[in-house]
Structures are given as structure tokens and as C-alpha cells.
Amino acid sequence: MQDTIIKKVLIANRGEIVCRILRSLRNMGISGVVVYHPIDADSPAVQMADETVEIDGDTPVAAYLSVENIISACQKTGADAVHPGFGFLAENAEFAKRLAEEEILFIGPSPESIELMGDKIKARSFCLSNGFPLAPAISGDEGEESFLDQARQIGVPLLIKAAAGGGGKGMHIVREIEDLEQAIGIARGEALRFFGNDAVYAERYVEQPRHIEVQVLGDNYGKVIHLGERECSIQRRFQKIIEETPAPGLSNELRENICATAVEIAEKTGYQNAGTVEFLLAPNDEFYFLEMNTRIQVEHPVTEMVTGIDIVEMQIRIAQGEAINFSQTDVCSKGHAIELRLYAEDSENDFLPATGTLLVYDMPGGEGVRVDNGFREGMTITSAFDPMLAKLIVYAQDRPKAIERAIKALDHTIVLGVSTNIDYLKRLLSHSAYQAGLVNTGFIPQYANDLASPSLSDKQINLLLAAAALSNRDFSDPAFKLPEIHASIGNWRN
């Protein structure tokens, strides 16, 4: 590999991804600058950095979203490149343009790629006009009659979605063609109420779809390769909580087909740097383009575990102009990796985010276990940011062994002081359907009863109550100690 041209990278992000990026920078001998809002001053990311710059904003999130903050931090420290991580400014084309103006390297794709794939409608029509597979859909542009006709042509089941919407709101599933007109009416009403725009479109609804995505890498010289697929179907609140590779139960042919399609899409957009193409896989093995993320993904570690390739390092090399000097056939995937996202949330209460202090924060270790962590014991979890605490990534020879290793790793993960999904993940991994690889995006609601917290035996309840009572200060405070005579007489009435 060539010597680095980039000498100093500023990471415009926070938490575990910063630690992750710093690790690769360290390996490459590049200096890492971390910007931080005071609320993150204690974090491992800030402690690990070579240099730090404090930033501020109306809210903590706003601080990290401020382009000006980042630019001035770069100028202050002389950083010659910025890694945006994921979220925040990672898919902000304006930001990428501004950096280019300041002659600071943006470690990611071109602003044009970001713009194209960032706009869902643009991305869809790009794929449509290039013949890439898409879930059949129609917009309501040509009048209600035409809309209804086309909808009937696509056939049920149909998903009516708000054009200006997202986040699962204003979506209706139509299973019987008779319900179509009424569903469209309701969807329009909701679209207007939530998003101020009653435009809707209809899409073929894939029952029990699987979410399969492909990691692609493109260099600045037109070469695009893929690093394999990832299965990301286990989701709650539209957020992934378990990801793995390879996707269970895919035929080699189907896998190659999907990956090749992803590469084609990336090539067609002239994609540079790391990116992920997401597909919906229907039970009949048809797959449709969903969207493309023009950044590194949270779940990139599973790909790294099975291919042995450091994706962040590849990003930096590509950004400074190095070519990808290996071919597609050189990329081989061995074994099985699973990533578990540890969240501060209450699995028994609709997965609502939880807050508290990390009184005990024991992470697992050992062979085949990797922890990408952004917290340490003693830190406070607030509602200012996304509640992800850490990622547990396990690797083993095959899927059953990986699942076993994952469960064991969770057994050794002890977090006290804030509710987490540790026990929930254990139950999920132990579920027969998961172990059989029967995953789809409806897994969690489908098996909600099975995955619910099991009840406690009386013996267990008693031991827990006893431990709680004896460790509580009211019960042990000598200030409330009974006088000796009264204690020895006990509960007596004359």
C-alpha cells in the first residue's frame, strides 16, 4: 500500500463510530481529530482522540449538524480530510460541496452521488429508467381514476404511502381490491395531517419481506466491487437490531444476482468510496431496489469479519486517490458473523428509549467476539441522542456456532443502571424461527408473544426482593435501628 497523503482526519461524528474510525486511523499512522459537544466530553471517543475541538449548538444534535462548526474545526486543526461516519452530515451533499470548496477531502462519494441517492424519488426513477428491479408502484399524478386502474393492475397486496412522508406514518396495507378506494381516502387524510401534503403513491406490498443489502466499494477510477450481502431483517421501530452475513438460506445464484445488481447500480451512478445498496427480497425470490446509502453503515463490521477487509481503511485509501488493487474474485467470505445492537431501551414497553447511568457496564470478550463501543462505566445516558450503546459482533465457522457464541457473549454482557435489550436479544437468538433462518421484517411483531419477558417463579421473586431490600439504605440505615429492648420483644401487645 502507498504512503498516506492524508495526514489528519477530522471525524464529524460521535460515539462508537468515532472510536471505530480512530482505530483504523491509528493503524495507518494518521492523526485523528474529534469534535465534541460538552455533553460528550467524558466519552471514550474524546479520550481516544489525538486532538479535540469543542463545538456547540442550540441542542447537542444541532452542534454536530452545523457545517460551520466542522469547517472551522478543520481550519483550526489543519485537518486535511473529514470522515462523516453515518447519520448527521454523512449524506448532506451541501456539506460535501462546502468541504470541496475549502479543499478538504470528504471521505465518501461525490456530492452528485449523494444528491441522486438521497432523494428517494430521484433514486427510484434513476433505477426505473435504467431497468433495475423495483417494486411496482404508481403515483397519483394522473388523476384518481387512472390511479385506481393502475393500482388494480399492480394487484393486491398493495401499500399506500405518503409521498412526502416516512417513519412508518401514513402507510396502509390493502389486501382486498374492494378496500382500495377507502384506503386511499384515509391515507390522503393522514398524509395531509402529518406531512401537510396529501400526495400518495401505491407500491406492491411484499409480504414478509427480507431486507438484504450489499456492501459496495468504488474507487476514483471507475472500478466497483462488492464485499458481499448482509441480512438486516430483524427490526423494531423501523430500526435494525440484528444484522448478519451471509444471509441465511440464499442460494448462491440468488446471492450473486443481488450482489451483481448492486454493483451495476453503483457503477451506473459512477459511485466512489463505500456505499450500501438495500433491497427487499420477496418470498418468491424476487428482489426490488429499496434505497442506496451513500456512506458507511452501522452494520459494516459483519462484512469485515467474514472478508477480513477493513472498510474504513479502504474508504480513506480511496479518498486519497488509491485504486482498489484487488479484484472481485479476490474477495472471499469465510464463516458467519452476527452483529447485535445494544440499545438503552425498555423491551417490555414498546422499546421506548431509556435513560439512566451506566453503573455497571461489563462488555464480553474472547475469541470471535468484537465490541464496537462508545460508552464506559459511569457515563449517563440521556435522551439527547440515539440510544445505541454498543455493537456486539461475533464470528464463527458457521451460523449455528455464531448464534451460540452470540448468546454466550450476551450472557457476559452486564449493563446495570439503564434498561437494555440484552435479555430481549437473547430470547430472539434462542427462538427456533431465528435459528432456522426464517427471518423477515415482520419477525418481531409476529413473534411478540414468544419474545415477551418470561414470568418469574416465586423463589426468584423472593430472592430479588430480598437483595433489593437489604441493599436499600432505608432498610439498613442505623438511624432507623430499633432500640434493643423493643427489637427483642418484637410484635407484642399488652
Next chain:
Amino acid sequence: MRRQIDLHNNHFEVTVLEKSGFERFGKKLLQIEKNAPQFVDLAVNETGEGTIQFGKQSTSIKMAVKGETVFIHAFNRIFSLNIIDPIEHAASKVGGRSGLSRAPMPGTVVDINVVEGDQVKKGEPMMTIESMKMLTVIKAPRDGEVAQVHLESGQTFEKNRVLVTLAEEEEL
């Protein structure tokens, strides 16, 4: 010493009795609800690891305490128990006529629909809050008059914070 302890939203009355002097030097008896009291022993080291023994049963645990909340890792699961202050417990039991609306989760105030003095009906929306990009509407728990709105639009809060208080009702 007697307290109500909350485990998974179930309340248990727990009493610790001292049996001082004479035969049982300093040993404690623990009574759960009205069951027979048993001798109890908690032995943990400085990292919170150890054993809890209750009568003839025992198990290993790891625990940490913050204020009135006890976090315990036992039986390969994690639990949090709350020791309830007796006054708050007594106050909360005044049969569902409470006029306090508490935050179900941490978040930010997005929209406020009422002002002090407004008359509201049960179920009427009073405030909209946002947490992790989810909107939740806080509704009136009963008919009544808004006595106080405790936060302004844009303010953040933690779980259980009192958001709106309805005025005390007339003679019970």
C-alpha cells in the same frame, strides 16, 4: 422497616425485622407480604458481585444501586426494582383520581394545547411530546381544570416528569 418494592410493575410489601440481643446477634429476618419471615443474608464485594440468601434458597447476583432503584443481574437476566417512598405510595393509592400527567418516556415538548384555567374532558389532548422522532399526545386523565402546565414548548424532560397538573377535585 417496611417498604413497598416495585418489580415489573407489581408491588410487594417487604418487611425487615431485627432480632437483636439474645440468640440471634444482628441477624435479620425478612418478610414478604404476609408470608413467614425467613433469615436473610446479602454478601457482595465492592464490584457488587456476591450472593443473596433467603431462607434455604440462594443465588449469585451482581448488583448496583442508584437512589431508590436497585439493578440486579441474576438468573442470567437483568432486573430493576424500585423501593417506593411510603408517602408517594400512599398518595398514589387515592383511587385513580390523580390529576397528574407524567411523561411516559424522556423527550421534548413539541406542542401545548391548554393553558392554566382551561376546563378539559377526559381524553382531551393537552400536550404533544417527541422522543426519538416519535410523537405522543398527552391526554387528560379525567375531567377537570388545568391547574398548571409545567413545561414550555421546546423544553426537554426525563421519564415520569410531571407535565400537566389538573386541579384537586371537590369533596370526595
Next chain:
Amino acid sequence: MRRIQSSIDVQSTEFRTHDRYNRKLVKKLRDDQHKARYIRPDRDIDRLRRQNKLLVRERIELLLDPGTPFLELSTLAANMAYDGTVPGAAFVSGIGIVNGREIMVMASDSSIKGGAWYPLTVKKMVRTLDIAIENRLPVIHLVDAAGAFLPLQSYLFADKYHAGRIFRNQCRLSALGIKQVALVLGHATAGGAYVPTLSDYSIIVRGTGGVFLGGPPLVKAATGEDVTADELGGADVHASISGTADYAVNSEQEGIALVREIVGGFPQPQKAAVERREPEEPYYNVEELYGIIPDDVKKQFDIREVIARILDGSRFHEFKPDYGSTVVCGFGYLYGWSVAVIGNNGVLFSDSAQKCTQFMQICNRDRIPIIFLQNITGFMVGKDYEHGGITKDGSKMLMVQTNLDVPKLTIMINGSFGAGNYAMCGRAYDARFLFSWPNSQISVMGAEQAVKTLTHIRLNALKRKGSSISEVEEKRINDDIAKDYMEKAGAYYSTSQMWDDGIIDPADTRKVLGIALSTALNKEFKETANGILRM
């Protein structure tokens, strides 16, 4: 310390006869106490439930620490007054533990006449507050009273130790730094309004609690104003507007939890310095007392057998055993505290009076609290004894006993007649606590003698009027006088009149004295000057 060697034969007929007799008395005591405490007409209980009120003992059980004793005082007050319609004088007093602290509970029993104040209620309240003052006990008032019982107002209003003394005592408690917490769960009207207002912390329950100098009917009668109890002096009025109360709560349970929180913040008292050692249960079975105490007040028994079933390990160091043997003086331990016991083993003679006097001086100097076990028919009478100075020696004993600085606790275990009652620390002599056994008797002289004398007087009076009395009539007069005399000399009458702090089961004596002593030691004591001893 050596143990008392008991010589009781539990198999003897005498023991078994006494045992049966005393167990019967104790059973009657427990049944009567149970009735006085719990049996109420349904309609009274229903009324309280409709008003959303708990019964007084339900409140007390919620207030006290679990696993702790409650020593109730004078449960049977007024049992022979007001035709027995006001059990306990509609008031509950007792010593209990709240959040580890010894306190005195004073609670109106609103299930009886709405908790109205009868003359004996007032006497009980004054006595209870006196105990609180003498022993530095914080007081918790559970206020729920209808007001004074008007028909008997002349017996409870104007005199020095009538109702005014209640509030005077509260003011003294306050000045002495002894805390009072009041929870108003009903009405506190007229004078009663001062009970919570003079307390350091005053809590009113919304909806049922009310504090006002004049209630709604009085206000209506006086000024024509129409106002509800709540509007006049309810929880929110006093907690938010007038400042007469400090807290308003939504329920009795919340109020009681709040009282507990307040008391939990009180400092733990320092006990007076008295020698201590490791406690020890008595060696002998305390229930043997039932067989030891005779079924006739004139029968003798050895007081040491009683002492052996009260003190730690039944250990007792008897002082001057060979001199003045009709009184037993000695040292021992009670729940670990060093104590002295003075108990009668017959009539008081000069030598026994002198021994007591000397012994009490030692106890006072060496800070040893004294337990008096009264079983005394009186001082010896007769020429030889008068010439020997028995009156003088009795007066010395009385002088030293009265001026003792150490805490005194008295138990009436059998007869207590005449000056002997006084010398042995009777009610007038400021024992911190005085309890009676069910078999005990108390009067100015033994019944036999007294009845004879009274009958003689009555007959003479009738004869002077010219009536002639047949033998049968004589007997009837004698029997009537005897019945009346015996009734007024029994423990039940004594406790009804509040001449004692309650009748106790003899087998409970150790526990009762232990709690009483622990309470008494909350007050520091110092040696003060003694009076003149007529030598």
C-alpha cells in the same frame, strides 16, 4: 451475680389452686380489654366507614414500626363509670416505636361517642402528657374528636387539672424541646383545636379533617353564617390560607406515612447513663407467677419468687438480708440495665423501714433506678412499736423515697393499704409508671377492718335515730357496705379512675417494666438535695 434459688413446688395443690385462680383473672382481663378495644356496635363502625375513616387501632397499626411492641396505657379507664358506655374513656394512649424512635401515641377513639371528651378522657390525656413530660417522650396526636361532653362539663372544664391542663402540658412539652406531631383525621373543635395548633407539626386530612374554634352549627347559631366544615377550617384552608396547619394530605394513609417521615427525622435520644450489661432472659418460667400469687390478699408468699421471674437471669443481689426481713431490697438487671428492687414480704417495721431508707440512698447516689413491688398491709401498730419510733422511721422512708432522683417504677402486685402504699411509692409519689396486677387491691385500710368500722358507724347512726335493726338487716347492711367497699378497692375500680396506668398480666411484668424503664431513661437525672430526716 448469684441466682435466686426458687423453692416453688409446681405440683403442690396450693400452687395449682392459685394458678387456676390467677389464670381466670387474666383471662377475664384479656376478654375485658378486647371488648373495650374492639367491640363496637355495627352502626358506629358503618358510620366511620361512610365517612372514609379508619378505626383508631387501624391507624395505630399503620403508624408503628413492624415487629415492635405497643404498650397501651389504661385500656380499661372509665370501665366502671358512665354506665360502662365509654370504654377506655374513648381514648387510646400508648408507647410505641416509629422509625426506630420511642414515642407516645395519643389518639381519640371516634367509634365511641364520636371521640367526645368525658371527664376521665381529660384525666387520661393530662396523665399521658405528664408521662411525656416526665420521660421526654415525643408525642403523636391522632386527632378525631367531637368535642367536650357537654352534660359533664362541670367535671372537666374549670379546675386546675381539667382540660386546660392538656394545652398547658402541650406548651410545656414544647418549651422543653419535646416534639409533638398532630394528624387531624376528624374534627378538632373549640379547645380541641389547640391540640394540633400547639403541636410542632400539624397535618390535616382533606375531606375529613377540620380545625376550628367554633364548628358550623355554632357559627350558624352565633352569626347566622352558613358554612361547611371544609370551607371553615378544612385542610386546604389551614395549609394554604391561614397557616394554622403545615401540611394537607389526601388520605389518612398518606397522613400517617407523613407522620412517620417527620418522626424519622428526629434525633435519637441520649439515654441517661445507667450501668449496662448483656441482657439475659429469666431463668425461671414467668408463668409460674400465676401459681405463686395467692388467691387471698391476706395470704403470704415470698416476694423473692416474684423477683426471680422479672429480673435478668433471675439473678439478684440481696442487700442486708438478715435485717428488716419484712422488706426485700437488692440489685439486679432488667434487659441489661442495672436496677434495684424493693418488695414487701410482710408488714413494715422500724427495721425494715430503716433498711429501705438506707438502701434508697445508695441507689440514688449510684444512679440505679428502683422498682417497687407493692404488697403491703401497712406499718406495724401497737405500743411497743410507737415507742420504738415506727412513725418516725416510716416518715424517714417516705422523705427519702419522695426525693429520689432516680426513675421509680411501681407494680401493685397484691394488697396496698394505708401509709404503706405511700412509703412504697404510690400514685402520689411520681413513679414514672404505675401498673396493677388483676388481683391487686388498694384502699386506706384492709377491707375486713374497714367494713367492720363502717358498719358499726352506720348502725350507730340508725340506732340514734331510734330505729331498731334486726340481725338479718345488720347482715344486709354489712354485706352492702362490704360489696361497695370491695368494688372500690379492686384493680378494676382503680384503673377505671386512672389511679394506675393500666392493669397488666403478671406474666408480662418483665416486658412492661422493660419498656417503661427504656422510656424513663430518656430523661437525664441528677442528684438533688434531700429533705430533713427526723432521727
